[in-house]
Amino acid sequence: MHELSLLESVREILEQQAVQQNFVTVTSVTLEIGKLSSVEPEAIRFGFDIVMQNSLAEHAELIIEHVPGLGLCLDCQQEVEISALYEPCPLCNNFSVKLTQGTEMKIKELNVR
């Protein structure tokens, strides 16, 4: 359940942003979670309300944007979409795909006031 630690980091970043950008309440949090990241979006949803309790983001809406996995196949030199780390290149079937996208876990934007 490292999602709880990640959510604690999210809360800390929100608190930091609140000071820097001068706001007191967060009404929505948009996260970008890569399909190949080690994060389970359902676990993030499960923990979000608990971790944000009594914080500036209590009752905030959680929006999760899923980022697809992309990689460069070193054999066929094509950019391909992959949905799991153990998947071969869908074009040449070799296991030589270098990931270029899909492992991200980011706070993209916030609605605040």
Next chain:
Amino acid sequence: MCGICGCSQPNPNSTAHHHDHTHDHDHHDDHSHDHDHHNHDHHDHKHSSHEAERLIKVEQDILSKNNLYADQNRAFFRQRGILALNLVSSPGAGKTTLLVETIKMLKDQLAIAVIEGDQQTDHDAERIRATGVPALQINTGRACHLDAHGIGHALMELGIKPNSLLAIENVGNLVCPSAFDLGEAHKVVVLSVTEGDDKPLKYPDMFHAADIMLINKIDLLPYVDFDVERCIEFARQVNPNLQIIQLSATKGENFKVWTDWLTAQFPDHA
């Protein structure tokens, strides 16, 4: 007080806290959006302040804070010629026994220090200290992984010598520790043959994050249903560059291949 994090522990590093980070951001049209609707009303003006709502772009990695500490740890290791390894596995794969045997073989040749991560007890650090090398136990409590901040503090407490081998034994868990960079040179994943040979596919994040895999307890192969070739094939599917050593920490089989790999990381000591 720790000047980096504001926690009550001593400052692990005198470097000032900074918040620089780069943004790699690819947008793709096939993003899907899930909205989690809570049982509150955004249009309920009774509870809203008079200030207008505004959108703030953040674009910050959730792990940015951990990664900043990891970078500081990495700089600490580089400045002192320390090789830091992050040992990860399921509980019971034999990480501590592997370390104890490694220390016995190399302690006359190399300065070695160990950081032990477990949810509770300092049993593992005691086992390491019995070999005569310094060991520090971190109890993570409810957390299922070590993080770079805790390692930074441990480094200060441990008083590690330059040009040491630092082995960080992570919490036994094949999932969570994969996401947390500690500043190590390599993640070493230990998989024992009493586990399933398909673990690299079941827990791909860890095998993808590791540089080297040790298949441990190979002396037990006659008694278990573990297909080494299948395991290696699965692991290389997840990570084509993974180095693999099959060994037995308790019986010593192939153990020198591992210690040779370790000493080769220290050109001056080899």
